[in-house]
Amino acid sequence: MEQFKYDDDISRKFMAATILWGVVGMLVGVIIAFELAFPKISMDLPWLSFGRLRPLHTNAAIFAFAGNGFFTAIYYSTQRLCKTRMFSDKLSRVHFWGWQGIIVSAALTLPLGITQSKEYAELEWPIDIAVVLIWVVFAVNFIGTLIKRRERHMYVALWFYIATIVTIAILYIFNNLSIPASATKSYSIYAGVQDALMQWWYGHNAVAFFLTTPFLGMMYYFLPKAAGRPVYSYRLSIIHFWSLVFIYIWAGPHHLHYTALPMWASTLGMVFSVMLWMPSWGGMINGLMTLRGAWHKVAADPVLKFFVVAITFYGMSTFEGPLLSIKTVNSLSHYTDWTIAHVHSGTLGWNAFMIFGMVYWLTPRLFQTGKMWSSKLTEIHFWAGTIGILLYVISIYAAGLTQGLMWRAFDQTGNLQYPDFVETVSRLMPFYWVRAVGGTVFLVATLLMAFNVIKTWMMRPKTYEEPVQSFPALAKKYVDPKGPESVLETNVGFGRRLEALTNVVWHRKWERLPIKFTVWVTIAVLIGSLLEIIPTFLIKSNVPTIASVQPYTPLELAGRDIYIAEGCYNCHSQMVRPLFHETERYGEYSKPGEFVYDYPFQWGSRRIGPDLHRVGGKYSHDWQVRHMENPRVINLKSVMPAYPWLLDQDLDFEGIASRVRVMALLGVPYGDAVSNAPDMAREQARQISEELIAQGGYTDLEGKKIIALVAYLQRLGTDISKPAPAADENGGAP
Amino acid sequence: MSLSDLIGNMDLAAYPKAAMVIFIGVFLLILYRVIFKMKKEEARDAAMIPMMDSVVTPNTQSASKETVA
Numbered sequence: 001m002e003q004f005k006y007d008d009d010i011s012r013k014f015m016a017a018t019i020l021w022g023v024v025g026m027l028v029g030v031i032i033a034f035e036l037a038f039p040k041i042s043m044d045l046p047w048l049s050f051g052r053l054r055p056l057h058t059n060a061a062i063f064a065f066a067g068n069g070f071f072t073a074i075y076y077s078t079q080r081l082c083k084t085r086m087f088s089d090k091l092s093r094v095h096f097w098g099w100q101g102i103i104v105s106a107a108l109t110l111p112l113g114i115t116q117s118k119e120y121a122e123l124e125w126p127i128d129i130a131v132v133l134i135w136v137v138f139a140v141n142f143i144g145t146l147i148k149r150r151e152r153h154m155y156v157a158l159w160f161y162i163a164t165i166v167t168i169a170i171l172y173i174f175n176n177l178s179i180p181a182s183a184t185k186s187y188s189i190y191a192g193v194q195d196a197l198m199q200w201w202y203g204h205n206a207v208a209f210f211l212t213t214p215f216l217g218m219m220y221y222f223l224p225k226a227a228g229r230p231v232y233s234y235r236l237s238i239i240h241f242w243s244l245v246f247i248y249i250w251a252g253p254h255h256l257h258y259t260a261l262p263m264w265a266s267t268l269g270m271v272f273s274v275m276l277w278m279p280s281w282g283g284m285i286n287g288l289m290t291l292r293g294a295w296h297k298v299a300a301d302p303v304l305k306f307f308v309v310a311i312t313f314y315g316m317s318t319f320e321g322p323l324l325s326i327k328t329v330n331s332l333s334h335y336t337d338w339t340i341a342h343v344h345s346g347t348l349g350w351n352a353f354m355i356f357g358m359v360y361w362l363t364p365r366l367f368q369t370g371k372m373w374s375s376k377l378t379e380i381h382f383w384a385g386t387i388g389i390l391l392y393v394i395s396i397y398a399a400g401l402t403q404g405l406m407w408r409a410f411d412q413t414g415n416l417q418y419p420d421f422v423e424t425v426s427r428l429m430p431f432y433w434v435r436a437v438g439g440t441v442f443l444v445a446t447l448l449m450a451f452n453v454i455k456t457w458m459m460r461p462k463t464y465e466e467p468v469q470s471f472p473a474l475a476k477k478y479v480d481p482k483g484p485e486s487v488l489e490t491n492v493g494f495g496r497r498l499e500a501l502t503n504v505v506w507h508r509k510w511e512r513l514p515i516k517f518t519v520w521v522t523i524a525v526l527i528g529s530l531l532e533i534i535p536t537f538l539i540k541s542n543v544p545t546i547a548s549v550q551p552y553t554p555l556e557l558a559g560r561d562i563y564i565a566e567g568c569y570n571c572h573s574q575m576v577r578p579l580f581h582e583t584e585r586y587g588e589y590s591k592p593g594e595f596v597y598d599y600p601f602q603w604g605s606r607r608i609g610p611d612l613h614r615v616g617g618k619y620s621h622d623w624q625v626r627h628m629e630n631p632r633v634i635n636l637k638s639v640m641p642a643y644p645w646l647l648d649q650d651l652d653f654e655g656i657a658s659r660v661r662v663m664a665l666l667g668v669p670y671g672d673a674v675s676n677a678p679d680m681a682r683e684q685a686r687q688i689s690e691e692l693i694a695q696g697g698y699t700d701l702e703g704k705k706i707i708a709l710v711a712y713l714q715r716l717g718t719d720i721s722k723p724a725p726a727a728d729e730n731g732g733a734p
Numbered sequence: 735m736s737l738s739d740l741i742g743n744m745d746l747a748a749y750p751k752a753a754m755v756i757f758i759g760v761f762l763l764i765l766y767r768v769i770f771k772m773k774k775e776e777a778r779d780a781a782m783i784p785m786m787d788s789v790v791t792p793n794t795q796s797a798s799k800e801t802v803a
Binding site for chain 2: 527
């Protein structure tokens with residue numbers, strides 16, 4: 001017998017962080033929900049504007065709330081499933097404080113407009129490096145714990161944790177590869193179509209391996225604990241695990257239907273997404289069936305109530321996901337609020353409710369109080385939370401459908417029925433109000449939980465008891481329990497091997513060999529990724545070049561960086577799909593070859609405002625400036641934030657030099673511009689400012705940021721209609 | 735002939751097809767193991783792991799709060 005104690009202090013820490021960041025993330029969500037309903041409440045403050053706060057909301061919800069949530073679960077359950085303390089208490093603390101430091105730096109940089117603009121991968125390179133380092137610390141600590149475990153079989157929850165750790169590391173590193181231009185600015189090494197593919201390979205699998213697999217591990221541990229009975233079918237859980245890992249990794253391109261992504265890649269994404277129905281529902285059934293014969297407990301126990309609703313939402317959103325990946329459905333749903341509703345049924349319904357259930361189960365145990373301070377409050381949280389989700393989700397589904405149908409509506413004369421985009425925006429207002437209310441209810445309910453947990457914490461004993469556990473160590477040498485008797489008469493080497501293969505001894509072996517298991521998961525993930533990614537990068541015909549498409553001028557590049565920093569991509573797409581109503585509304589559809597200099601791509605994923613890919617030349621400079629200064633001067637019903645500061649702040653002309661240099665390094669043919677970017681930018685700014693004055697516009701904007709932004713907007717999507725440059729101009733900036 | 739020419743000239747549909755074959759093959763093997771080669775007791779024992787994660791040494795402390803009834 002060996003004796004040891006579990007480290008519950010680390011679980012307490014992560015749980016406190018989960019609740020704190022949950023409240024913060026939801027609060028920012030509620031703020032931006034109100035901003036869409038009442039744009040004026042941002043008070044024209046840069047750091048409160050929608051484009052900067054939305055990434056803060058998504059990052060806080062995913063990495064701070066859900067992340068700390070499943071870390072709590074992992075630290076608590078891994079020790080118990082392995083019957084050992086964590087490998088290193090020090091590493092546990094480094095992981096905890098490091099992760100919180102990363103969250104704080106995200107909370108500081110994103111509102112300042114320091115961003116890479118890749119959704120859920122917005123953090124700039126110094127923070128990315130910190131994320132990778134802390135993740136390695138976590139991985140070492142986790143694998144170390146597996147190695148020193150006292151339980152031979154690795155329980156299925158641990159498999160899900162392994163898949164999380166390995167895959168997130170691969171995804172995060174490859175999607176974030178970039179070259180720094182300064183301490184706070186870098187450029188993705190991928191451009192256009194390839195960047196889009198990488199980003200959604202990452203984006204979709206972040207959902208899979210950050211918001212799904214660790215939470216399934218949580219389900220497989222905490223649900224049986226709370227229900228007091230083992231999981232319904234352990235066999236089903238094994239099938240659930242492998243099919244999920246194999247299939248999920250392929251599904252990413254369904255985010256890019258009807259875009260400039262090659263057809264075969266998006267079809268592949270669709271087929272694998274539809275196949276995901278299988279494992280997802282297998283998992284849901286396994287979860288719900290665990291409660292067979294225990295449904296009377298559900299009525300009495302709020303923890304189980306949270307879990308049941310969470311698993312139901314898991315089933316619903318993983319039913320909806322494949323549905324949305326079918327191309328025809330996607331042509332209606334993409335860029336609309338439908339996606340937002342889908343995501344929130346997943347995050348609020350599945351992730352948040354799993355976390356809440358876990359918190360209510362853990363709190364009395366971690367604080368050793370035996371019960372929550374108020375079970376009534378827990379009950380209220382459950383009902384208020386559920387109502388909050390329903391208000392949110394139902395209203396935003398309605399908004400998404402309305403939006404999608406209005407965009408594609410034609411009248412009797414064959415013209416767009418709602419040619420003015422803002423009509424489709426103002427129609428959504430009632431839904432936006434209901435959403436804001438629903439979000440607020442959910443936030444208040446979460447605050448009730450925070451209050452309840454604090455009150456329970458105050459009831460804790462003076463010193464925590466730390467029971468000493470005794471379990472025997474694993475025998476050094478493992479003897480397999482006798483496998484099936486051999487049916488072979490003679491002992492041929494090959495025959496023996498074949499027999500071992502068909503008896504699937506190998507899988508039983510992996511189940512107790514953490515390193516081997518991890519390697520196989522990695523291979524499963526890599527096969528899916530590489531077969532999808534390599535062709536996109538290596539097949540030239542996927543991205544036909546267009547001779548007239550030239551690099552951005554230094555000033556336009558600076559303008560593009562402002563577009564990125566202000567988070568315009570959170571409301572605007574730059575991707576006209578080859579659908580009739582889109583070409584009618586926006587013009588010529590977008591071609592892959594038009595994005596070859598877009599480091600990173602700016603296709604966006606939703607249209608709170610209209611697509612901007614063909615906006616170049618659509619309006620005068622003067623219109624653009626006045627619209628940016630205050631959109632409601634031009635369009636009373638616009639919900640776009642005002643950007644008065646862009647008319648005030650000076651553009652850093654000298655700083656453009658290092659950016660152009662990095663672009664050149666990435667292979668953009670900048671020619672002379674590399675050595676005199678600032679002067680070229682000044683010259684173009686002077687021209688634009690003169691044209692602006694000629695249009696009767698402002699007279700004092702020559703050195704301001706707005707000029708760069710206007711230069712960029714006026715360039716957008718115009719190259720395709722220009723003649724190809726003469727041969728000798730090739731290689732130089734236009 | 736460069737690598738991209740080589741891959742570019744290959745039939746693109748081969749990638750998803752190869753992937754499907756790999757996936758289905760491995761998946762069938764796992765199904766086979768789980769359905770035919772996993773003993774009832776083995777599955778039951780594994781499923782019980784979370785239920786038996788605390789054995790407190792009698793004379794050191796009072797009973798752990800987390801042993802589930």
